[in-house]
Amino acid sequence: MPDSFLISDQNWDRILKELLTENELFAPLASDDVLEYQLVGNEQDLSRIVYNHPKPASPLKTFFLPVKENVTRDIGKERPRIILGIPACDLAGLGLLDEIYLQEPLVDPYYRARREHTLLIGTDCHSIQEHCHCTSYGIRPFPQVHADLGLVRLGDRYLLYTGSEKGEQFIRRHRDTGYFSPAGEADLGKAEALREETTRQLQEKNAALPDYEKTGALIRQSEESIWKKYAATCVSCGACAAICPTCTCFLLIDRPGFEKIRNLDACQYPAFERVAAGEDPLADRHVRFRNRYLCKYVWKPSGFGSIACTGCGRCIEACIGKINKNQLFVELSS
Amino acid sequence: MQEFETITRPAHQNIYKPIRATVDHVIRESPTIMTIGMIPEQEFRFRTGEFIEVTIPGVGEAPFTPSSSPLETTRLEVTVMRAGYVTDRIHQLKKGDVIGIRGPFGRGYPLHKMYGKEIVILGGGCGFAPIRSLLYNLMAEKEKFRKVTLCYGSKTPEECIYKPFIQELRGIDKFEVFRSVDKPDETWEEAVGVVTLLLDDLKVDVPNAVAVIVGPPIMMKFGTLKMQEMGFPDSDIYLSMEKNMSCGLGKCGHCMMGKYFVCKDGPVFSYDEIRDQPDIWK
Ligand SMILES: Cc1cc2nc3c(=O)[nH]c(=O)nc-3n(C[C@H](O)[C@H](O)[C@H](O)COP(=O)(O)OP(=O)(O)OC[C@H]3O[C@@H](n4cnc5c(N)ncnc54)[C@H](O)[C@@H]3O)c2cc1C
Ligand code: SF4
Ligand code: SF4
Ligand code: SF4
Ligand code: FES
Numbered sequence: 123m124p125d126s127f128l129i130s131d132q133n134w135d136r137i138l139k140e141l142l143t144e145n146e147l148f149a150p151l152a153s154d155d156v157l158e159y160q161l162v163g164n165e166q167d168l169s170r171i172v173y174n175h176p177k178p179a180s181p182l183k184t185f186f187l188p189v190k191e192n193v194t195r196d197i198g199k200e201r202p203r204i205i206l207g208i209p210a211c212d213l214a215g216l217g218l219l220d221e222i223y224l225q226e227p228l229v230d231p232y233y234r235a236r237r238e239h240t241l242l243i244g245t246d247c248h249s250i251q252e253h254c255h256c257t258s259y260g261i262r263p264f265p266q267v268h269a270d271l272g273l274v275r276l277g278d279r280y281l282l283y284t285g286s287e288k289g290e291q292f293i294r295r296h297r298d299t300g301y302f303s304p305a306g307e308a309d310l311g312k313a314e315a316l317r318e319e320t321t322r323q324l325q326e327k328n329a330a331l332p333d334y335e336k337t338g339a340l341i342r343q344s345e346e347s348i349w350k351k352y353a354a355t356c357v358s359c360g361a362c363a364a365i366c367p368t369c370t371c372f373l374l375i376d377r378p379g380f381e382k383i384r385n386l387d388a389c390q391y392p393a394f395e396r397v398a399a400g401e402d403p404l405a406d407r408h409v410r411f412r413n414r415y416l417c418k419y420v421w422k423p424s425g426f427g428s429i430a431c432t433g434c435g436r437c438i439e440a441c442i443g444k445i446n447k448n449q450l451f452v453e454l455s456s
Numbered sequence: 457m458q459e460f461e462t463i464t465r466p467a468h469q470n471i472y473k474p475i476r477a478t479v480d481h482v483i484r485e486s487p488t489i490m491t492i493g494m495i496p497e498q499e500f501r502f503r504t505g506e507f508i509e510v511t512i513p514g515v516g517e518a519p520f521t522p523s524s525s526p527l528e529t530t531r532l533e534v535t536v537m538r539a540g541y542v543t544d545r546i547h548q549l550k551k552g553d554v555i556g557i558r559g560p561f562g563r564g565y566p567l568h569k570m571y572g573k574e575i576v577i578l579g580g581g582c583g584f585a586p587i588r589s590l591l592y593n594l595m596a597e598k599e600k601f602r603k604v605t606l607c608y609g610s611k612t613p614e615e616c617i618y619k620p621f622i623q624e625l626r627g628i629d630k631f632e633v634f635r636s637v638d639k640p641d642e643t644w645e646e647a648v649g650v651v652t653l654l655l656d657d658l659k660v661d662v663p664n665a666v667a668v669i670v671g672p673p674i675m676m677k678f679g680t681l682k683m684q685e686m687g688f689p690d691s692d693i694y695l696s697m698e699k700n701m702s703c704g705l706g707k708c709g710h711c712m713m714g715k716y717f718v719c720k721d722g723p724v725f726s727y728d729e730i731r732d733q734p735d736i737w738k
Contacts, residue, residue: 193472228471228705228720371709373702374472378514380556382472387708395700395710398539401673403735416734417712424715 126283126305127293133301134280135168141204145241148185149206150178159185159205173207173275174248176263177434181367182212183219186236189364193374193384197235206243206273209434211256213244213268215367217428220268222370232384241288244269248316250323253435255448257324259334261432264317274313281305281313331448332455334429338419340454346408352450353411355443356390362414362437363388368422368430369414389413415447471705474511474556475500479549480531485617489582490547491523491535496557499529504593505564505586505696505724509704510534510546511556518542519561519701519719523585525592532557535585535617561704562723565590565694567597570666574603576658578679580651580671584608584617586696587670591625598630605632605658609651609675613637613644634658651675652682662687670696677737680727690728697723697736 129137141147147162151170156179162168185205223233244265247254256263265272270289274281282302284290293302332340363369364386371394373387387394390410396402404410422430438446477494484490502508507521524533536546549555575594579587587606594604606625610616616635625631634654636647647654651671667688669679676695683693699711699718706720714733716722730736 194470222707225706228707230472230707231470370707373708373710374517376511376514376516380474380476380511380513382511382517384472387702387710389709389712395712397698397700398543399672401738403738417709421712421715425717 125290125293126281126310127302128305128309129280129282129301129303131275131278131280133299134282137296137299137301138162138168138171138206139165144202146201146203147206148203150175159207162206171207173273173280174246175207175209176247176249176251176254177209177212177436178207179365179436179439181365181434181436182208182215183367183370185240186216186219186223186233187370187372187384187386189386191232191384192377192381193230193232194381197231200235200239203236203240204243205240206245208242208244208265208269209247210244210261210263210265211254211432211434212367213242213265214256214261214429214432215434216242216268218368218422218426218430219370221426221428241270241292242268243271243273244285245272246274246313246317247320250320250327251435253438253446253448254324254433255328255331255435256433257321258328258331259429259431259433261429262317263320263324274316276309276312279309281309328448330452330455332451334419334423334431336455337451338423340451341412341415341419344412344454346412348450348454349408349412352445352447353408355445356407356411357442358390358392358407358410359442360388360390361440361442363390365436365440367432367434367436368418389417411445472558472703474509474517474558476554477532477557479551479553479555481551482549485535486615488538489535489615489617490538491533492546492549493524493531493533494555494557495531500532500557500560501529502526502532502560503564504567504589506560506562507586507704507719507723508532508534508557508559508561509701510542511558512542512545512549513554513556515545516542517556517558517702518546519704521586521589521696521723522560523588525596526589527592527596535582535588537582559704562719563721565593565668565724567593571600572664573601574661574665575601575605575668576655576660576665576683577604577606577668578608578651578655578671578675578683579606579669580609580675581611581615583669583671583675583696587668588618588621590668591621591631595625595628595631598628601630602661602664603630603632605634605660607634607636607651607654607658609636609638609654609671611638613641650678652678655682655686660686666692666694668694668696673698673737690731691726693727695725695727695730697725697730699723 149171223230246264269285375383418430477496481493520534523535667683702708706717711718
């Protein structure tokens with residue numbers, strides 16, 4: 123493990139309180155409704171932050187690619203942001219976004235600005251949700267990539283570890299408080315045991331699910347009939363793509379004055395690929411539906427290094443037609 | 457994937473922000489096709505086969521391959537077929553109107569792979585636009601090529617565009633032009649029938665030639681089959697693919713064709729690169 127520190131819950135809250143003055147802080151906040159990344163508006167909210175919890179309902183991408191954004195405006199100075207409590211799957215999803223939006227020399231300046239002024243603090247998952255399947259795709263349920271810092275709650279203390287230069291700076295900046303002490307073997311061992319336990323639960327739950335590569339191969343060989351069968355209840359609402367941490371498609375809309383608005387879009391909407399002559403490769407619903415999985419498991423892997431499905435399971439939860447892609451893949455592999 | 461010419465990059469900083477261009481002239485080429493000449497606010501360079509996004513402010517944006525010479529850097533022409541929302545508005549442009557352009561984008565024709573060879577170009581409909589820019593380029597470097605043969609087809613004689621340009625081309629040694637129409641009128645003296653028929657009478661030294669095809673999908677499909685029949689290897693058949701596009705930057709996903717983003721990896725591909733991808737003729 124990289125540099126690891128222990129901090130008491132009271133002292134951690136003191137640090138967060140101080141950070142609130144200069145940063146916008148977002149974290150999953152306990153609520154009667156679904157768990158979401160929310161703005162921590164004041165000190166009182168600090169006690170509502172949920173740690174060690176599996177993913178919030180909406181993906182991390184919304185912080186970097188808003189649903190609508192004017193992409194011709196001048197970039198003003200924005201307050202630095204801290205996002206706290208990010209599970210491994212959401213962090214892994216950032217890889218593909220970075221590859222697409224930070225690709226030199228065609229860098230998206232708005233995405234880059236947001237990435238640069240955001241500090242990412244990941245968290246370990248100590249429980250799993252019904253459709254979590256990160257481990258099937260090689261992601262373990264604790265921050266391994268893209269987190270500046272990782273944080274695990276162990277009883278009344280936190281284990282904090284660095285993941286990037288930005289994270290190390292954070293520690294250096296707060297070291298003088300005297301709140302941090304080096305983590306010992308016992309605490310690290312405890313954190314590791316909890317990781318093992320979550321991993322075990324995930325593996326057990328998804329034992330029948332083929333891995334990422336195998337899924338790609340299965341999709342390549344698949345017959346059209348299985349897509350017809352599973353797409354039967356698809357209403358082309360695009361919720362699966364909207365909620366997916368790695369779906370990044372958009373449409374530029376023009377406004378007067380040469381302004382352009384980048385609107386998130388999805389291949390699940392009819393006419394996404396239609397050309398003026400009327401041709402539309404994705405005209406049929408089941409072909410459109412299949413396109414999403416070809417994109418994730420076949421095409422993106424051949425052009426990008428980052429994983430295009432993080433196994434978060436959100437698309438299954440969000441589907442109005444109750445379509446479960448994992449069921450489809452299990453059927454394909456049997 | 458093959459290394460083509462190095463991709464030229466947009467000069468401006470914000471990839472989404474168009475530069476302004478003032479319409480300088482409009483030429484009605486046919487009832488449905490118009491050429492728009494414009495003067496960009498700053499020097500604008502592109503390589504033949506690369507494309508630009510044209511913005512009609514407040515209306516929309518659409519991709520076009522410049523039809524003018526890539527050697528000109530202060531003015532630019534696009535030849536636009538009226539096909540829908542944005543192109544309708546483009547057809548209403550007049551001298552003095554200010555529009556926007558982004559680009560150039562994508563990968564154009566691999567000219568260096570064509571040096572020393574004979575070039576057989578098959579074009580149809582508005583596919584002539586990118587071909588004209590290619591031809592300007594070939595004309596400027598004609599000592600580097602053995603021969604250039606253009607086979608061009610349109611529906612009617614009325615839809616045969618660039619008439620003065622064809623005249624000019626016919627006067628240049630090493631350049632040959634054959635044309636056909638589906639429906640002739642009494643004035644038509646050239647071939648009648650689908651454009652691929654023009655290839656039947658050509659004498660091509662196939663091992664020392666390359667093929668370039670641009671046009672509607674169905675024409676590109678049959679053109680490719682025909683070139684294969686003539687003995688062209690798939691790697692010597694260059695196609696300019698047309699897909700739905702929005703960003704031109706390899707980001708928005710609209711132009712995905714299997715593993716490729718047509719806007720970034722293309723729009724020019726050799727057939728061997730794309731033959732295994734889905735829906736290439738759609
Ligand atoms: C690389 C490239 C080069 C092109 N070069 C030329 C050219 O030189 N001359 C020419 O006349 N046409 C060219 N086209 C086709 C031209 O871009 C379309 O005819 C145009 O986008 C249609 O827009 P519309 O709004 O008038 O049509 P609509 O049918 O109203 O289109 C609505 C939307 O669908 C999308 N769309 C529809 N058809 C196409 C299409 N064929 N290609 C891309 N997006 C589409 C666009 O996002 C458009 O905003 C080219 C296309 C590409 C991809
Ligand atoms: S998919 Fe894995 S990392 Fe994501 S929330 Fe579930 S257990 Fe955590
Ligand atoms: S495809 Fe589904 S499971 Fe995979 S990352 Fe997207 S929302 Fe999560
Ligand atoms: S699945 Fe569809 S919406 Fe998602 S990234 Fe791929 S093409 Fe875009
Ligand atoms: S047009 Fe946006 S990715 Fe190609």
